[in-house]
Amino acid sequence: MxxxxxxxxxxxxxxxxxxxxxxxxxxxxxxxxxxxxxxxxxxxxxxxxxxxxxxxxxxxxxxxxxxxxxxxxxxxxxxxxxxxxxxxxxxxxxxxxxxxxxxxxxxxxxxxxxxxxxxxxxxxxxxxxxxxxxxxxxxxxxxxxxxxxxxxxxxxxxxxxxxxxxxxxxxxxxxxxxxxxxxxxxxxxxxxxxxxxxxxxxxxxxxxxxxxxxxxxxxxxxxxxxxxDAAGIRACARAGAPLLVRTLSLRAILVIATAVAARLGDAEVAAHQIVLTLWSLLAFALDAIAIAGQAITGRYLGAGDTAGARAACRRMVQWGVASGVVLGLLLVLARPLLLPLFTADEAVHGLLLPALLVVALVQPVSGVVFVLDGVLMGAGDGPYLAWAMLATLAVFAPLALAVPALGGGLTALWWVMGLMMAVRLVTLGLRAASGRWLVTGAVRG
Structure with a gap:
């Protein structure tokens, strides 16, 4: 049989x-x-x-x-x-x-x-x-x-x-x-x-x-x-407003980082732009998992399946960590090939190498951050995401602005960027662990 x-x-x-x-x-x-x-x-x-x-x-x-x-x-x-x-x-x-x-x-x-x-x-x-x-x-x-x-x-x-x-x-x-x-x-x-x-x-x-x-x-x-439908359009605007605050806070972080790099010198800001470009490219790969998190989480919660939402979240976190490790290793291995593509200036090369190593080390943390960000967006937890990003900005801004005053260079600035991702990991991780985002129903109340 x-x-x-x-x-x-x-x-x-x-x-x-x-x-x-x-x-x-x-x-x-x-x-x-x-x-x-x-x-x-x-x-x-x-x-x-x-x-x-x-x-x-x-x-x-x-x-x-x-x-x-x-x-x-x-x-x-x-x-x-x-x-x-x-x-x-x-x-x-x-x-x-x-x-x-x-x-x-x-x-x-x-x-x-x-x-x-x-x-x-x-x-x-x-x-x-x-x-x-x-x-x-x-x-x-x-x-x-x-x-x-x-x-x-x-x-x-x-x-x-x-x-x-x-x-x-x-x-x-x-x-x-x-x-x-x-x-x-x-x-x-x-x-x-x-x-x-x-x-x-x-x-x-x-x-x-x-x-x-x-x-x-x-x-x-x-x-x-x-x-x-006027009521529906207003509801969309209300749901989007906290995410607008989150996005503006994140943009402020990137602008501050570039402004600090510009104060460090021409070679530093040139190297920073290259690092930021590569960091953004890696972010596309991690953001793709976050998009899956938005869609899957929203569907599970709409169906009233909190256990499924939790299980999917755990699995996507594992994907985020694994993807971050792979991307970090690829960045380390590709550094000698990447640098000549952007510039022949040896001074810029010298600044790029340690900064890119920091970016590579932070990728597993970034993977989890992107996933949890997507999961909480899918849950409609916009107000918390707005406050969490404002708190991250409040931590990042004074530390980044202090880099030139304390004699730090581009590598120090990117360590502060790494700290920013760690702060996001803490704020998003605590929210995910609390379960307060597990609000079920076709419409989040």
Whole structure:
């Protein structure tokens, strides 16, 4: 008599869920910096002032988009809860509220960016030769901000529906279209930096249209309303406000770190920028696991399964530690190959080596931090995340600002960055252990 196959162990079931969500999410995350890289590669051949103008305008645009990333985070958690509760029409309706909020915020951002473009460019210290190019690029590309924010919100909808493959496909299509349009408009049509901006706007609008097509089809299939609902939009804004505070606090930490590095010297700030670039690249890999954490946690809590949420959290923490160890080792092994890619300056090389070692050592801690951040976002625990990040900023700022005064260098600054991650580990770990985030139901009360 044959025996029925044994059911998969919970750990393996969670592994399949994590991999199926995290791997496509990582691909979609990487597509974002590729947009900027493609623009830089094409504009760089026009001249240094044009490239400098692009750099300034892109920094302003990326800051604006990163500030509104809560549109993706809050929408993922809210939609996933309703999926867990088995109410797909309400899940899609919740997602539409997030998309309407994105459109409203995008329109407001355009209304500010267009007249303020020269002032914003000047605020970043653009030279007289690069400023006109920066203003041109910023004013044109600002027209695509509503589409960019719709992409964020719609990405959150699909993640909440446990679908990270469609965002990957749309991101790849958007990157391909952006590169082709930039080459065509910059060189073929002779529009210069304006052509690059228009190419990016068209690509972003195309991505937004693709997302909306998918979401609208889902809404019609499940009978969900597409009309804006004032109460639902206000609820999305309330859920996103704490995550906005969290994001602004994190951005403040990164700005302070760069400002301190600039006070240390030219070689130090150059080395810091390289370290920060590599640190951000590693963060994409860890953030992919955090995105899986958002979607899985929200679904379990929406279904009222606190035991499943705890088990998934434990498994993802293990993934975070293992991923951090692997990424840290890869960074150590790749250091001799990475340094020549960025600069030939031996002085910068000397500063980079010890700083990168610190980053490598901190990666296992970072892995756990990213996972717990994602789990608590998926649980809708935004207010705690806001207060925890404010507390982290309060610890980090005086220590970082003291580095130059105490004669410390770039390595000391990155040890303070490592301490910042340790503080986040403590605050998030205590919350996860307390179980107070385990609030069940289709809507977090």
């Amino acid at each position: 044959s025996q029925a196959p044994a059911p998969p162990r919970p750990g393996r079931r969670h592994d399949r869920e994590i991999v199926s969500l995290a791997v496509p999410a990582f691909g979609a995350l990487v597509a974002e910096p590729l947009f900027v890289m493609a623009d830089s590669a094409i504009i760089g051949h026009l001249g240094t002032p044009q490239l400098a103008g692009l750099g300034i305008a892109a920094a302003l645009l990326m800051t604006a988009v990163n500030v509104f990333v809560f549109l993706a985070y809050a929408t993922t958690a809210a939609v996933a809860r309703r999926v867990g509760a088995g109410d797909l029409p309400a899940a899609i309706r919740q997602g539409m509220d997030g998309i309407w909020l994105a459109l409203l915020l995008g329109a407001a951002a355009v209304a500010v960016a267009l007249p303020a473009a020269p002032w914003l460019v000047g605020l970043l210290g653009a030279s007289g030769t690069s400023a006109p190019y920066a203003v041109t690029y910023l004013r044109i590309s600002a027209l695509g901000i509503p589409a960019m924010l719709v992409v964020l919100a719609a990405t959150g909808v699909l993640r909440g529906l446990q679908n990270t493959r469609t965002p990957l496909h749309i991101a790849v299509g958007g990157f391909t279209a952006n590169a082709a349009l930039n080459a065509l408009l910059v060189y073929g049509a002779g529009l210069g930096i304006a052509g690059s901006a228009w190419g990016t706007v068209i690509a972003q609008c195309g991505m937004a249209a693709a997302y909306l097509t998918v979401v609208v089809r889902g809404a019609r299939r499940h009978g969900a309303s597409l009309r804006p």
